[in-house]
Structure formats: structure tokens, C-alpha cells
Amino acid sequence: MTVAKRIVLHFPRRLVDRPIICRLIKDYNLEFNILKAVVTPQEEGVMVMELSGEQDNYDKGIEFLTGNGVRIQALGQDVIRNEERCTHCGACLTICPTLAFEVDPTTRKVNFNEERCVACGLCIKACPPRAMEVHF
Amino acid sequence: MAKTIKEINEKIKEGKAVVVTAEEIIDLVKEKGVKKAAQEVDVVTTGTFGPMCSSAAYINIGHSKPRIKLGGGRAYLNDVPAYTGLAAVDILIGANALPDDDPRNRIYPGEFNYGGGHVIEGLVAGKDIRLVATAYGTDCYPRKKLETWINIKGLNEAVLFNPRNAYQNYNVAVNLSDKTIYTYMGVLKPELGNANYCSAGQLSPLLNDPYYKTIGIGTKIFLGGGIGFVAWQGTQHDPTVLRSEKGVPRRGGGTLAVIGDLKQMAPRWLVGASMLGYGCTLTVGIGVPIPILSEEILKYATVTDDEILAAVIDYANAYPNMKPDIITEVSYAQLKSGRIVVRGNEVPTASLSSYPRAVEIAKILKEWIASGKFQLTEPVAPLPGVESGVTFKPLKERPIED
Ligand code: SF4
Numbered sequence: 151m152t153v154a155k156r157i158v159l160h161f162p163r164r165l166v167d168r169p170i171i172c173r174l175i176k177d178y179n180l181e182f183n184i185l186k187a188v189v190t191p192q193e194e195g196v197m198v199m200e201l202s203g204e205q206d207n208y209d210k211g212i213e214f215l216t217g218n219g220v221r222i223q224a225l226g227q228d229v230i231r232n233e234e235r236c237t238h239c240g241a242c243l244t245i246c247p248t249l250a251f252e253v254d255p256t257t258r259k260v261n262f263n264e265e266r267c268v269a270c271g272l273c274i275k276a277c278p279p280r281a282m283e284v285h286f
Numbered sequence: 287m288a289k290t291i292k293e294i295n296e297k298i299k300e301g302k303a304v305v306v307t308a309e310e311i312i313d314l315v316k317e318k319g320v321k322k323a324a325q326e327v328d329v330v331t332t333g334t335f336g337p338m339c340s341s342a343a344y345i346n347i348g349h350s351k352p353r354i355k356l357g358g359g360r361a362y363l364n365d366v367p368a369y370t371g372l373a374a375v376d377i378l379i380g381a382n383a384l385p386d387d388d389p390r391n392r393i394y395p396g397e398f399n400y401g402g403g404h405v406i407e408g409l410v411a412g413k414d415i416r417l418v419a420t421a422y423g424t425d426c427y428p429r430k431k432l433e434t435w436i437n438i439k440g441l442n443e444a445v446l447f448n449p450r451n452a453y454q455n456y457n458v459a460v461n462l463s464d465k466t467i468y469t470y471m472g473v474l475k476p477e478l479g480n481a482n483y484c485s486a487g488q489l490s491p492l493l494n495d496p497y498y499k500t501i502g503i504g505t506k507i508f509l510g511g512g513i514g515f516v517a518w519q520g521t522q523h524d525p526t527v528l529r530s531e532k533g534v535p536r537r538g539g540g541t542l543a544v545i546g547d548l549k550q551m552a553p554r555w556l557v558g559a560s561m562l563g564y565g566c567t568l569t570v571g572i573g574v575p576i577p578i579l580s581e582e583i584l585k586y587a588t589v590t591d592d593e594i595l596a597a598v599i600d601y602a603n604a605y606p607n608m609k610p611d612i613i614t615e616v617s618y619a620q621l622k623s624g625r626i627v628v629r630g631n632e633v634p635t636a637s638l639s640s641y642p643r644a645v646e647i648a649k650i651l652k653e654w655i656a657s658g659k660f661q662l663t664e665p666v667a668p669l670p671g672v673e674s675g676v677t678f679k680p681l682k683e684r685p686i687e688d
């Protein structure tokens with residue numbers, strides 16, 4: 151059985167320049183499609199990809215990644231904004247690595263573009279009134 | 287053609303006062319000129335909504351049976367310690383207070399999910415709050431322990447009393463070091479990764495009355511969604527600060543101490559906040575009306591973002607070490623464009639105070655005044671001005687030797 155899943159990979163600093171993905175593809179015969187990749191201020195690498203292949207190989211590949219210290223999140227994990235709590239201050243604007251927040255130049259309200267969010271989680275604790283929430 | 291506050295109040299009573307916000311007045315004066323606008327406009331409303339750490343509420347919980355004297359004992363509101371150095375059942379909760387078991391920055395950066403600011407927000411929202419207190423017991427106040435739910439509705443008094451709010455102007459914070467720092471100005475990324483500011487700029491109360499010509503002790507204001515008053519100059523009030531030619535402070539400048547009945551306020555305008563790696567605070571909404579008594583006062587109230595400069599300061603080294611170094615100055619117009627240039631680098635900007643909420647406050651206050659339900663007050667005493675010579679002094683340490 152083949153599977154195709156969208157996942158978020160968090161690479162600790164020490165792994166950022168290692169050929170992990172290369173080995174993942176070669177050794178486990180998986181196909182991938184990188185949707186987004188960024189390096190956060192903590193110098194953690196965040197990569198969102200679609201990974202597909204035989205279930206067996208897929209499971210082993212994930213095992214290989216986590217065994218090497220890569221943290222994996224399913225993209226199904228949604229980051230949403232609690233509109234009641236958001237004060238439209240803008241503190242999140244420069245925190246988000248994918249620039250998912252934007253100021254409307256006339257109202258100066260902060261728009262949240264969910265499509266751009268890679269669920270890296272950085273804005274969750276950086277938002278002073280804690281309006282950004284992770285939902286599983 | 288000078289007006290008086292009394293005359294303006296007559297017009298407010300009749301529902302005839304002309305009220306505009308500090309944003310609207312800019313275009314109006316451009317269109318009509320200062321002279322005509324000063325004749326027509328009676329009041330300009332301002333607003334600001336940002337984290338203001340020096341904020342607190344005091345409450346009187348009423349006497350239990352038998353009586354307990356919390357003064358000199360200990361009291362906790364939802365596990366957050368309250369100050370008990372007052373009388374038997376008066377306690378004070380400060381916005382920065384943290385539960386005793388909060389890990390603080392032991393796990394760095396600390397999250398500070400719940401503190402005094404959140405307790406104040408909960409009280410205002412009408413939520414039940416858990417009060418746990420211990421006392422030493424006296425002949426007249428024999429009880430030693432108290433555990434009860436309290437609610438703002440049942441309290442004798444609940445008063446918001448903020449020793450320092452509404453900073454006239456404020457620093458722009460950046461980080462020149464090579465690692466991320468966590469400050470009261472938000473998360474600052476290394477090597478000028480971002481720049482954070484915290485002022486409503488052209489809408490901010492004291493920037494529209496830079497020499498405190500109308501705002502004084504006793505001025506009635508919008509506070510936390512209810513009505514409050516300027517109680518005093520705020521702590522660290524610094525009128526003698528560097529100013530532009532037009533009198534606009536280019537550094538912190540003046541501050542206000544404000545007071546008001548918490549029972550009439552609303553949680554939309556008093557929001558508990560958590561600054562990652564720094565602590566808890568309270569986001570406070572304040573709006574101050576400026577009576578247009580003369581053309582001069584109107585001119586001050588037409589200040590625009592490009593005329594207000596703020597100092598860019600390194601929060602990795604200069605700020606913590608009390609060094610006076612300023613990297614550069616930028617205007618709020620530049621800050622609001624989303625990018626400023628610092629040492630030749632383009633630096634993205636973000637605000638900690640909410641401009642849309644400041645606009646909303648100025649509009650609510652405008653509505654209150656225009657509909658006749660909010661009359662202006664004559665200040666009972668002025669705030670210390672430039673001539674007072676008041677400055678903001680650093681601590682001069684004197685070592686204690688045994
Ligand atoms: S930091 Fe939080 S409250 Fe401020 S605009 Fe972003 S999501 Fe809204």
C-alpha cells in the first residue's frame with residue numbers, strides 16, 4: 151500500500167547542513183515534494199513536505215528521521231487565531247518565518263493568511279494575549 | 287477666539303459639540319486651515335492600547351465572619367500573590383505578579399502564561415476568582431485562614447489604579463547581538479532581525495498635548511472601557527526630555543497615573559498579556575479628550591506620524607546596561623511602513639500596541655462626548671511641565687557596609 155502525507159520537519163541546528171533528506175529518499179525509496187523551507191531565528195530548520203511511498207518504507211523513513219533528532223509534526227495540526235483575543239497589535243508580524251501575517255495598510259488590522267502557515271509554532275508564545283492556538 | 291471648557295460642556299449638554307479624533311483632525315485642518323478648524327472643533331479625542339506594566343487593581347473584599355486581618359498576612363488570587371500591606375480586607379494585585387510556583391525563566395524563555403494582569407482581566411470579565419489567604423490572628427481579627435470564591439459584583443470596591451501609563455513616546459527596540467533576546471518589547475531577533483515599537487503615534491494622548499496644556503490632574507478619561515481620571519503624573523514622568531522644534535518629545539517624556547472604577551470597565555480594554563521570557567503584564571486602553579481652547583492647542587493636536595521621532599535602542603547591551611547610546615532616530619511614519627533602515631540594513635518593524643484598538647477608543651470617546659454622556663473636566667492641577675525641571679533620575683547606589 152502506498153501513502154502520501156504532508157508533514158512538518160523540525161531540524162535542530164546541528165542537522166541543518168546534513169544530507170538527511172538525500173538519504174531518506176535513497177535508502178527508503180520515497181518521493182518527496184518540498185512545499186516550504188525556512189530557518190527560524192533559533193536556527194532550527196523547518197521544512198514542510200509531502201512524503202510518499204510504500205507504507206512500510208514510509209514508516210521506516212520516519213523512524214530514520216526521528217532517530218536522527220528530527221521532530222515531526224503532521225500538517226493536519228492546525229494553527230488558528232482566536233479572533234476574540236487578537237488585539238491586532240502586530241507583534242507576530244516579524245516573528246513568523248513564512249510571513250503569514252500582514253497589516254492592512256488602511257485599517258492597520260493584522261490579517262492572518264492560514265495558507266502560508268507551516269505550523270512552526272513560533273507565534274504561539276510570542277503573541278502577548280496568546281491569540282494564536284494550536285489545534286490537533 | 288478662545289473657548290473655555292465650560293462653554294464646550296454647554297455645547298456637549300445640548301448635543302451640539304463638534305468632536306473629531308486625533309486622526310480625523312489632521313485632514314480637517316489641511317482642508318480648512320487652523321483658524322477655521324479651531325473655531326469649529328470643540329474636542330479632539332485620542333487613544334492608545336498597549337501593554338502597560340505599571341498597572342494594578344485594589345479591591346475591598348468585605349469582612350468575613352469571624353473577621354480576618356489580611357494586612358501583614360498572605361493572599362492569593364487564582365494562585366497569584368496579592369499585596370497585603372494595607373488594611374484588613376484591602377488587597378492590591380499588580381499586573382506583573384506571578385504565582386509562587388511559576389518556573390519564571392528557569393526554563394528559558396519563560397512562558398508566563400498567567401499572572402496579575404490576567405487576574406485583573408478575569409475580575410473585569412466577571413469571572414469567579416479563588417481567594418486563598420492566611421493571617422496571624424489577633425483578638426479583634428481572630429481568623430487565620432480564608433478560602434473562598436470572589437466575584438467583582440460582590441466586592442465593595444474594585445479600583446484600577448495604574449502608577450504609570452500612557453507614555454508620551456517610547457523607544458524602538460532592536461537587538462545587535464548574535465542571539466535572540468526576549469524582552470518586554472517582545473522577541474528580538476539577532477543582528478537587527480526586527481525592530482519593535484510601542485506607541486499609537488499621532489493618536490497617542492500625550493503626543494497630542496505635548497506640553498500638558500489641557501491634560502492635568504483630574505482630567506476625565508476613557509479608561510479600560512469605563513470612565514477614569516488622571517490621578518497624578520505617572521512615575522518616571524520626564525517633561526524636560528529632548529523635544530523636536532514643535533515640542534514633540536523624541537524620547538519617553540511624560541506619563542500619566544490613572545484611576546477608575548474597575549466595575550464599569552470591560553475585558554476588551556484590559557487584556558492580560560504574556561511577554562515571552564519577560565513576564566506578565568496588562569494591556570490597557572486609554573483615551574483622553576483634548577478641549578480645543580485655542581489655535582495653539584489645535585496645532586499641537588494635529589501632530590502627524592512623520593513629525594514624531596523615536597530612538598532606536600539596542601536591547602541586548604545598551605538598554606540592560608543603562609548606556610545612553612542611541613543607534614538612530616526614526617519617525618512613526620517610517621515605523622508604520624513596515625521597514626526602517628538601521629546602520630544601512632532594512633529592518634522589518636512590528637508594533638506591540640494596537641493601532642486599530644487605539645482608533646476604536648478615540649471613536650468611542652468621540653461618540654460618548656457627541657452624544658452628551660461624557661462631559662469634560664477642568665484639571666485641578668497641572669502636570670509638571672518643562673519649567674518644573676523634573677527629570678527621570680537613575681538610581682545612585684550606595685553600598686551598604688556592615
Ligand atoms: S501578536 Fe497576537 S494579538 Fe497581536 S496581532 Fe498577532 S495574533 Fe493578534
Ligand code: SF4
Pocket residue numbers: 229245246247248249250251266267268269270271272273274282
Ligand atoms: S505557526 Fe505562526 S509563526 Fe509559524 S508559520 Fe504559522 S503563523 Fe507563522
